[in-house]
Amino acid sequence: xxxxxxxxxxxxxxxxxxxxxxxxxxxxxxxxxxxxxxxxxxxxxxxxxxxxxxxxxxxxxxxxxxxxxxxxxxxxxxxxxxxxxxxxxxxxxxxxxxxxxxxxxxxxxxxxxxxxxxxxxxxxxxxxxxxxxxxxxxxxxxxxxxxxxxxxxxxxxxxxxxxxxxxxxxxxxxxxxxxxxxxxxxxxxxxxxxxxxxxxxxxxxxxxxxxxxxxxxxxxxxxxxxxxxxxxxxxxxxxxxxxxxxxxxxxxxxxxxxxxxxxxxxxxxxxxxxxxxxxxxxxxxxxxxxxxx
Numbered sequence: 001x002x003x004x005x006x007x008x009x010x011x012x013x014x015x016x017x018x019x020x021x022x023x024x025x026x027x028x029x030x031x032x033x034x035x036x037x038x039x040x041x042x043x044x045x046x047x048x049x050x051x052x053x054x055x056x057x058x059x060x061x062x063x064x065x066x067x068x069x070x071x072x073x074x075x076x077x078x079x080x081x082x083x084x085x086x087x088x089x090x091x092x093x094x095x096x097x098x099x100x101x102x103x104x105x106x107x108x109x110x111x112x113x114x115x116x117x118x119x120x121x122x123x124x125x126x127x128x129x130x131x132x133x134x135x136x137x138x139x140x141x142x143x144x145x146x147x148x149x150x151x152x153x154x155x156x157x158x159x160x161x162x163x164x165x166x167x168x169x170x171x172x173x174x175x176x177x178x179x180x181x182x183x184x185x186x187x188x189x190x191x192x193x194x195x196x197x198x199x200x201x202x203x204x205x206x207x208x209x210x211x212x213x214x215x216x217x218x219x220x221x222x223x224x225x226x227x228x229x230x231x232x233x234x235x236x237x238x239x240x241x242x243x244x245x246x247x248x249x250x251x252x253x254x255x256x257x258x259x260x261x262x263x264x265x266x267x268x269x270x271x272x273x274x275x276x277x278x279x280x281x282x283x284x285x286x287x288x289x290x291x292x293x
Contacts, residue, residue, distance in 0.1 A: 008260050009260075011256055011259060011260040012256075012257065012260035012261070014256055015253050015254075015255075015256030015257035015259075015260055016253070016257065017253075018249050018252055018253035018256060019249065019250060019252075019253025019254055019256070019257060020253070021246070021249060022068060022072075022246040022247070022249050022250040022253070023072065023250070025064065025065060025068050025246065026068025026069050026071065026072040026073075026250075027068075027069065027072070029064070029065030029066060029067075029068055029069070030065060030066055030069060032065060033062050033065035033066050034062070036058065036059070036062055037059055037062075039053075039056060039057035039058055040053055040057045041053065041057055042054070042055050042056060042057050042232065043055065043229075043232035043235045043236035043239070044057075044236065045236060045238070049061070051064070051238045051239070051242060052236045052238050052239060053236070053239070054225065054228070054229050054236075054239045055228050055229050055231065055232060055239070056218065060225075060236075060238055060239045060242065062220075063220045063225055063239075063243075064222070064225075064242055064243060064246070066220035067219075067220040067221045067222045067224070067225055067243060068222055068246065070132055070209075070215065070219070070220075070221050071202070071205055071206060071209070071221060071222050071223060071247070071250075072250070073132075074132055074135055074136045074139070074205050074214070075139075075198065075201045075202045075205045076198075077136040077140075078135075078136045078137075078139035078140040078143065078201050078204075078205065079140075079143070079194065079197055079198050079201050081136065081137065081140035082139075082140040082141075082143035082144050082147050082197070082201075083147060083190075083194070085140070085144045085147075085148070086143075086144050086147035086148040086150075086151050087151055089105050089106075089109075089144075089148045089151070089152075090147070090148045090149070090150070090151025090152035090154075090155055091151065091152075091155050091178045091182065091183070092105055092178075093105045093106050093148070093152045093155075094151075094152045094153075094155035094156040094159050094182070095155065095159055095177065095178055095182065106148070106149070106152065109144065109145035109148055109149070110145070112141070112142065112144070112145045113145040113146065113149075115142075117139075117142040117143075117204060118204065118207060118208070120138075120141075120142050121135075121138045121139070121142065121204070121208050121213060122211070122213065124138055125138075125208075125213045125214075130213065130214050131214060132214055132215070134214060135205065135208055135209075135213060135214030135215075136205075138208075138214075139201055139204050139205055139208070142204070143197060143200075143201060147193070147197065150189070150193055151186070151190070154185075154186040154189045154190070155178075155182050155186060158181070158182045158185035158186055159177075159182055161185075163181060164177055164181060164182065167181060188262065191258065191261065191262060192258065192262055194258070195254055195255055195257070195258025195259070196255070196258075198254055199251045199254055199255055202247065202250060202251050202254075203251065205223070206222070206223035206247055207223070208223075209221050209223035209224055209227075210223045210224070210226060210227045211227075212224075212227075222243035222244075222246055222247055223243070223247065225239060225240070225243040226240055226243050226244050226247075
């Protein structure tokens, strides 16, 4: 029988190994890329270009070194920004005793939730041309409704416990109840959601960049490289395969790391004799069911 500790360690090691390559290339690549060389013939291999050239004759390896930082930083910024808005909104919606306040906080989010994320980004891009900062804000905006509903559902469950009522009767502040108890109670749920959400944000950022939103048509960006070089896929595949594999490794490695980090808590629950349902899935289903008309 497989030891759960060994399985968790192996999963964590695999996650670190998978995610390390794209992260190192994204964060440190520009420091070692050097000055761009002269452009040569498009979609060729050799002549000093060990990964070949791209659609305008640039060295693919240099583009890979430069192209990861925009994707990674934009995705991380969008994820953090979405939680910075979703956490106070969701906590306020769960802990308020005034129905109209809850409706005022949550119902406007239903409007955003009804519009597909990518469509909303494309609609915004027709009004103004967002740069990397604008793209991060747009991706964060479309993630706020779902994140806020999940926070509210998790906080509502924690706020219904007797401990919160005891704190309220003792005259504790809203901040102490929201952050000191409710916030700590939902950390595992938020951690599980953060891993899934970061993966979705990476996909959304890459898709938007693939469609030319937030980046220049010839920018050094992994998603743009996949888009612009696909015409030469069968002539010079490395210009498409390498950036695509790096994006896949980034998303897979992130999920593996979060799964390994959360596995220890589930193992402790089993060892303690308490079988708990998947709280994240239950809360996410509840949040989605509330969003349906």
